[in-house]
Structures are given as C-alpha cells and as structure tokens.
Amino acid sequence: MRTLDDLAFDNTYARLPDAYFSRVAPQPHGRPTLLHVNPAACALLDLDPAEAARDDFALRFSGHAPLPGAEPIATVYAGHQFGVYVPQLGDGRALLLGEVVNARGERWEMQLKGAGLTPYSRMGDGRAVLRSTIREYLCSEAMHGLGIPTTRALCLVGTDGPVYRETVETAAVLTRLAPSHVRFGHFEFFSYTGRPEHAARLADHVIAQHFPALAGLPEAERRAAWYAEVVRRTARLIAQWQAVGFAHGVMNTDNMSILGLTLDYGPFGFLDAYRPGFICNHSDDAGRYAFDQQPRVGWWNLAALANALAPIIADHDALRAALDDYAPAYLAHRQALLAAKLGLAETRDGDEELVEDWLALLARFGLDYTNGFRALCELALDAERHALRDHVPDREAFDAWAARYTARLRAEGSVDAERQARMRRTNPKYVLRNYLAQTAIERAQAGDLGEVDRLLRVLQAPFDEHPDGAAYAAEPPDWGRHIAVSCSS
Template sequence: MRRGLEQLSFDNTYARLPEAFYAKLNPTPFGSPPYLIHANRTAAELIDLDPEQLTRPEFVGVFGGSLLVPGMEPLAMLYAGHQFGVYVPQLGDGRAILLGEAVNDRDEKWDLHLKGAGMTPFSRDGDGRAVLRSTIREYLCSEAMHELGIPTTRALCLVGSDEKVYREQVETGAMLLRMAPTHVRFGTFEVFYYRKQYDALKILADYVIDQHFRDLKDATDKYARFFAEVVERTARLIARWQAAGWAHGVMNTDNMSILGLTLDYGPFGFMDDYDAGFICNHSDHNGRYAFNQQPYIGLWNLSCLAQALLPLTDREALKAGLDRYTPLFEAEYLRLMRAKFGLSDARPEDDELIRDFLGLLQESHADYTIVFRELGEFFTLTPPSRLKGEGEKDRLREHFLNRERFDEWAARYRDRLRGEQSRDDERRARMERVNPRYVLRNYLAQQAIDKAQQGDFSEIDRLFTLLQDPFTDRPGMEPYAAAPPNWGKHLSVSCSS
C-alpha cells in the first residue's frame, strides 16, 4: 500500500520507554528556506511512502525540520560510549532527532532519524547541525554499502539550506533522514551500566530483545544468547568491511549498532592503493581505527558491551559469547575472500594464498578494487605466455612491481583453480557479482561535494544511480572505475566529514 506523508503509520515504541532514555523535543528548522537536494525512491518504499510524495513541498518541510506529520513523537536518544578507548559518560543524539518509528504493511519498523536537526540536551558544545559535505558523504555511502551487501543504515533524503554552519571553515547546513530498524548502540547499554541504573539496563535489554530478537524472548538465558547474537552480527559485519576494503574511521562504542549495521558515517574510506594500515581519519593520530585494526576493535567494543551486560547474566556465559567472535570473523572473512578469488571449494591452503596476494598488493601499492575486478579475467586454460604474447597485455600482471613474485603466486592460483576444475567463464561471472566495478572513492564524493557547494547537484544523482548497481559495467562511465588521480588518493577526512 502506498501512503501519503500524512498517512504514514507509526508505532513509537522507544517513546514509551521511561523518560530516562531520551529527551523529547522537536527539530529546529533552518533559518533559511530548506530545499530538496536528493531523495531515495527505494528507501521511500521501505515505509510504504508513495514516491510521488517526494516532490511535495510538505516533504521538504517534514525532513527539513519545520513540519511534523500525525503520529510522530520526536526525541533525542541518550547513550554514552568509549571514544578512542576512553569512556565518555554522556553523549546522546547531539545533532539528530528520532522523529518516529514508521511501520510498513509487512510489519517492518523503521526509525526516521533526522541528522542535523538542531541542538538537543546532548549537544554539549555543538551547534546541532550537520554540513552539506558530511550529509552528501553519508547519503551516498550508506546506499553504496547496501548495494554491496553490507548491513547498513539507509538514507531517505538529503535536504539543504543556505544557513551558515561553522566547522573548520564556514559551510552550509543540511539535514539527512537516516533509517534503520533501531538506532540503539552499544553505548546505550553502557550509559545505564556505568550509572548503576540496572533496572533501566534490564528494561533496555528486554525492549531490544522484544523488538529485534523475538525468538529469544522466552529463553531462560535470553541475555547471554542476545549477546552471542550481537557478537555474531558484529563479526560478520566487520568481515564484510574488510573484504570490501572499507574503513569506518571512528569505531567508538557509541557508533556500534546493536543490530550489526554500519552506523555513523564520518571519516570513512574505501581503499585506493592497498595498505593494510590505511587510516582514513586524519584525527586518528595513533591509528587506533586503521583498516587492519578493525577486527580487533570489534572484539574490544564487544568486550565493553559484555561488561555493560554483567548485571543481567553470568560472566562465563558472556565470555563464551565473546570467545566466538574471532572464529566467526575469520570464517566469514575467508568465505568472502574465497568468493572474491572465485574459489568454490574450501581448502586449507586458501588462507596463505589470499594473504600472499594481499602482500603483493601492499608491496606494489596496487588498487584494491581494480585488481580484484581484473582478477576475474585470470585464465586457467590459456598458458600465461599467450597472455603476454601476440601483442596482448596481461593487465593483471602489470599492477605488480615484482613480476617474478606475481608469476609464482599466479602459478599457485592457477593450480588451485584447476584443482577444483574451475571453468573460466563461469568463475568470471561469479567474481563479477562480488567484486564491484564502482565504489564510492573519497575523491568521487569530493567532486560531488564541490559541485553541490556551487548549487549543482547533478553529480550526486549520477553517483547515486551508478552505485545502485556497482557490479555492472556502464558504457561511458569508465572514469568512475579508474584509479583516482594523485590529488584524490590521500584526501584528508575528519569526524566532521
């Protein structure tokens, strides 16, 4: 059923929790008229919103903070968190407001979370606003991640204004409507644990289980099993980040979704030249959240959540759940990487084969996305000499500085493929379904931002459309699949990005 804005169905379960969980307040409209920059028809369908509604002035009013529709009960959520390893006792929605929880005809619930909606009691020294730059990055990347099969929040729309916002420089403000089944974080549990408000902690755990882990609702050990499932979801999420060559940048516990979703896009980055120690956040001076640290930080963050759940369940049960993380992560990562290499069977030597290839990428500063896409063109039946003869170029080989080492690895890879009787055409088709041609490189996002700051939103639309099908070659879009220019390889992104 397609609905108008005024007919959206709401079931605001979070607003019925005790007042200690939030602060009720309305968004603060911009001081200048808002305007629609882009809207996501696919996301609109998740809440049964008629796509025709996206062109109404009222749509901009609702998601520009000046109008509410019947059923909305706006509030800012309370949470705490460990930021760069240090516990911060109160954070909360400092620039975002949960407008309400929309329910579709399939009984699926979606938080409508408006970022940049103005100051809240949790803003601390902030102004409660988001800037055009950061909202464009999140809008594009959350949808790109979804299309890559990585669990994530979604984005309904991007609303701009001419209101001035001060960050490292003067910028214009914008609002982003973010969607997820819930925005509860690890830090939501931490705030009540460290305040010793164990009754509230239990209410929160029961609420999350009742809403999102219903099969555990009547279990006698439901809190331990709930934690074990969060461990599994988090392990699988981070394995997907690693396989995609994507770094979050700020894996604080307040940025970790209890549902295992990618949450809070700030200084993220897809890798260009492969670097296991890639740091995408210029504020991360010690590399705590470097690409190769993400699996460990996932475990560290889960240990913080386990600590917060101690009043509800047995320590040993929580430890048993935590002990599952590394085997789960490693198994999922290896499964994903086998798919990227086109391997159908699981064999003991695969881990070494994959690690050696990544070592070659590191040594050669080769482009992660491009090389894996071209790996699909690797032949098992054609002798290597033919690829390098008759005027043909072995494009894959040319990415590597040490060609002799690559040839040695390629011989092992060829033997591995032949050992499972791999058929080149079938394998290539499989690999092209998991190795994208297009990703949201930071320089592509920056080009869209630069144009948008001049009032031209065409590049946002072009990238959005391209990233909705990242695995298919598009005629005329070759520049978007190419390695970035030198200026675009090491762009500085910060928490305000």
C-alpha cells in the same frame, strides 16, 4: 503506496520511560530545499516517491513542519571514544521522529540528522553541513549496494542557514532509516550510572523488537543468547568491511550498532592502494582505527559491551564464551568472503595462504584493492599471461602466484565463464572513493546535484557494468590521493 500524511507510525521507543530520551522539537534553520530523494529508501516505508514533489516535503524532512504521527526524541547514551570513557553522549544532532511500520510488518526508525540542538549536543550546534551529509547519504547507500548491513538514506534537504565550522558552510538535514539506532553506548550509559534495571528494560525491548526468535527463552538464557548474537553479527559485519576495503574511522562504542549495522558515516574511507595500516581519519593520530586494526577494535568494543551487560546477565561464563567466539567467527567469515573473491568454490588446504599471498602482492606494490580483485575476474585458465601482470613491477612474483592460483582452480574443475560471472557478483567494480565523494560535494555546493544523482545510481549497483561508469572505477588522480577527512567531516 503511502503519502506523507498516512505513514503508519508505532513509536515504541518513545513509550519507554523518560530516562531513555528527551523530547525535543526540531529547530528550523533557514529556508529548506529538497536536494535529493532516494526511491529505494522510499520503498522501505511504502512511501510514494512522487510525494517528493509536494511543496511541504522539504519542510517536513528538515524539521520545519511535523510529520503526522511523529514524536521527536533524542536518545541518551555514553561510550568509549578512542578508548576513553565519556559518561554522557547521546543524540547531539539527530532526532528520532518515530518508527514507521510498512506493509510487510518491518519497523523503520526515522531520524533527522542536523535538525538542531538537543540536551546532548554538548558544545555542538546540532547542525550538519552539506559536505558531511552528502558523504553519509552516498555511503550508506553504497554499503547497501555492496550487501553490507547499514543505516539507509531517505532524502537530503539543504537550507541556506549558515553553519560555523572551520569556515562558514551550508547546512543540510539527512533523513536516515534503520530498524534500530540503539548502540553499545546506550547500555554503557545505564551500567556506568548504576541503573541496571534500565539496561535490563532496554535489552528486553531490543530483544522483543529485533530478536523475536529469542523471545520464548527464560530471561537469563534469553539475554545471554542475545549477546552471543550481537557478537556474531559484529564479527560478520567487520569481516564484510575488511573484504571490500572499507575503513570506518571512528569505531567508538557509541558508533557500534546493537543490530550489527554500519552506523555513523564520518571520516570513512575505501582503500585505493592496498595499505593494511590505512588511516582514514585525520584526527586518529595514533591509528587506533586503522584498517588493519578494525577486527581487534571490534573485539574490544564487544568486551566493553559485555562489561556493561554483566549486571543484568548473571551467567558471566556465557558472556566470556560468547566473546571468545568472536575471533573464530570473524576469521571464518573473512576467509569465506576472500575465498569467494578469488572464485574458489570449495575449501581446501592452502587456500588461506593463497589468499594472504595475494594480499601481500597488493600491499607490496601498492596496487589498487578494488580494481585488483575486479581484474582477477577476467583471468582465463588457458591464457598465457594475464593483463594484471603488467601492473606488477615484479612480474616473476605475480607469475609465481598466478601459477599457484590457476593450479588451485584447475584442481576443483573451475570453468572460466561460470567462475568469472560468480566473481563479478562478489568483487565490486565501484566503491565510494573519497575523490568521487569530494567531486560530488563540490558540484553540489555550486548548485549542481546531478553528480550526486549519477554517483548514487552507480553505487546502488556496484557489481554491474554501467555504460557511462568508467570514470567511477578509475583510481584517484594525484589530488584525490591526499584528501583528509576528520571527525568534523
């Protein structure tokens, strides 16, 4: 295990030309206090979690003291925000400290989020508030627990420096990790400013670092194959979001990862009652990023990326063909995930209709998405009735669907115990509902970080039965059904 002093940095992004970033030192703000450290993320860096007991741990992960080997930079990018192109964005409140290489040869970029102003902060202050930092800290680890590609959270540091939003709030700094934080918007920036040579160099850098299987191909073929892989990863990611009932809330192109990771947790939300048109972002008046619009927006964002890459990929037919593969790839992944959630071991005619009719039942009666699927895990083929039946106002409608479902299971020789165990590994019992996050935030603001720790442990193993976890699987109370989150969250 490594100490803070011997993390192995290899900062390849910082060795790109200055056009890609600005060198910016963190700006200390208030007195830092370590609020939480995540041992699972420490393991990614081979970092001994016991290092968190050091007096300088909070100093180093809040920007008050440097980490040996770090080279802080803020990267520049652009992006389409709610469909409107913004010519320059960039890391406005995040600093890339560098790239830590672990003993397995894996490369993890380390970012401080909330460490102060950068040239790309625009009218912001470069700070993050405790509430939004806790939300990202918890949700990135919750998504990892669900098996969904995501950035990771290393630690959470609070400071007593004020941050001015609608009210004066407490500041915090999140240290997050990812193999790369490069976004679609990085390529848009160089394309729209007429610098295709910079887009080409960045593409080749990303391919060499993160798509090594393509490295031996000729240049034109390599870049086209890379874009096709980005399409596939994005299709798979959004299918996974839809399967667990996750709404991102701000699917701007500058929030889309080139590696197919879930990136930037602002106004996100998991479904409680199943409403396909669920809008989790209070700022999204038109519902552009509603839950049921995410697959369409994924295609739109990939089309924007293709447009940015067109100057450096001469085979435009290959770009179009790759983009045309998005919809069938997404639909295939989605159908496979939903079939698995129903415990179907084989693919048969009528499966898609069976799945869609189940979703229609959930939507018609506003049933809880996560709990509804989890309850199906307990269905026994020879049972006269299922407990979920009592939660459906139209019991005849449920009975009709359940008869079709059990007949389908019998047709493939499904065995209750085997199927139920398989379904419990596919349908989580716990997701980060907004009211759970809000409860943890309020307690943390009062000085009690115990709830953050307890909730994190449950979310890191969301398919397991936790002896004291019943409250975390409950549907939200009335006050928890109307929590508004926005782009400032």
